[in-house]
Amino acid sequence: MKIYIALLLFLGSLQLHAGNEPVDSTITKPAKKFTVVLDAGHGGKDPGKLVSSVREKDIALKVVKYLGKELEDHTDIEIVYTRTTDKFLELYQRADIANKAKADLFISVHCNAAASRSAKGNETWVLGLHRNADNLEVVKRENAVILLEEDYEEKYAGFDPNDPASFASNLIVQEEYLDNSIEMASKVQSNFEADLKRKNRGVKQAGFAVLRLSYMPSVLIETGFITNAEERKFLSSSTGQKKVAHAIYDAVIKYKANRSLNDFVIEDITDLSETVESNNTIYKVQIAASKNKIEAKSYNFKKLPSISREQEGAIYRYFTGSFNDLKKAQDLQKKAVKLGYKSAFIVKYENGERSRL
Ligand SMILES: [Zn+2]
Structure with a gap:
């Protein structure tokens, strides 16, 4: 039984690994x-x-x-x-x-x-x-x-x-x-x-x-x-x-x-990450949605900061940034658009509910 569980865990981790590969070249390094x-x-x-x-x-x-x-x-x-x-x-x-x-x-x-x-x-x-x-x-x-x-x-x-x-x-x-x-x-x-x-x-x-x-x-x-x-x-x-x-x-x-806009480098983007008060309204920028599960890492998203991922049914949504200040989210949205995420938009979290701005 133990061996069986260990095998299951092993297979599970293999699958997880495969699932994490950055496979969607429209939103990651190809x-x-x-x-x-x-x-x-x-x-x-x-x-x-x-x-x-x-x-x-x-x-x-x-x-x-x-x-x-x-x-x-x-x-x-x-x-x-x-x-x-x-x-x-x-x-x-x-x-x-x-x-x-x-x-x-x-x-x-x-x-x-x-x-x-x-x-x-x-x-x-x-x-x-x-x-x-x-x-x-x-x-x-x-x-x-x-x-x-x-x-x-x-x-x-x-x-x-x-x-x-x-x-x-x-x-x-x-x-x-x-x-x-x-x-x-x-x-x-x-x-x-x-x-x-x-x-x-x-x-x-x-x-x-x-x-x-x-x-x-x-x-x-x-x-x-x-x-x-x-x-x-x-x-x-x-x-x-x-x-x-x-x-x-x-x-x-x-x-x-x-x-293929992955080679873009933006210098001042680190300034855009900040600690947020989670009890306040939070703004993030949605940059992509995909059936592919990609690691929420900056390098997979043209070096955009603070990448987060949320699953909704079969779809994963990817966000950059996390701000209490809407203006900062808007600045980051502009950068994301420049980097090729042309339809990037801002989402607002209030009382745990996400809505599109
Ligand atoms: Zn036809």
Whole structure:
């Protein structure tokens, strides 16, 4: 019995150790490679949009493969594919693959379709709750695949594929990544416009299931309209697919460069730590939320002072500083933003209750 308990303790400590590794490179020193999940939309029994024997699922897969090939040259990037063949994958499985890989970025590649043959250009989607009628149509189309899945009611409990407003549960988590998702989406859009001379239909927000279920910055790219003869020809050609892949590739590289801000040094930051009276109101700066448990050490967070961690369900929240003086918290928030924690915000503790300022 004793041996058994000792073994359990030993295994437990091993696990604890593994759990403490600084694995999330968006918020720590990149101890692991920058991981990008490439998701070719649709597949197998779900062809996606289909016009004149051109199938969305084939274009998506080819673009993703060209994109992966270009990214493979970077030894500091790890690529994970949701599919490399013409197979059917449920939406939650795609998000699962990304979550298990603890990916830094999720990219889903699609093609658009419209009743009007003149509709053209590309757009990139990030998760949002905007209930705009146009958006709702796109969401219905891309989420419709859920209805092909067996037991979808169980797997997407409380989720109506036709109603983006039913998604609220995971939104708080995705909100943490929204700034980064928008940054990536904007880079994709400007590359398509500048390099491919495509009409820029903008960065848009809607409740795509595949974006909602993944816990990382995530974008869904509509690379063009296969209902438009010119774009269909372009997207079906290997030249076009390579160009599209390259535009996305370039956005990934630029996005990644912005995440590597770890070498910043700030000199006067130690002055910002102070002893606080815990019976008073306390202010902290929230810098990150992640599924990854990271040691609450300054070196894991770009040398920001007094790091603390709180668990809430499956999510860990990370804070810097601890002040009775709001002004000091605001100064530290500004520094955190400068260091790359763009969505850092102040939280207030009163009578043991945390609230966002
Ligand atoms: Zn699609």
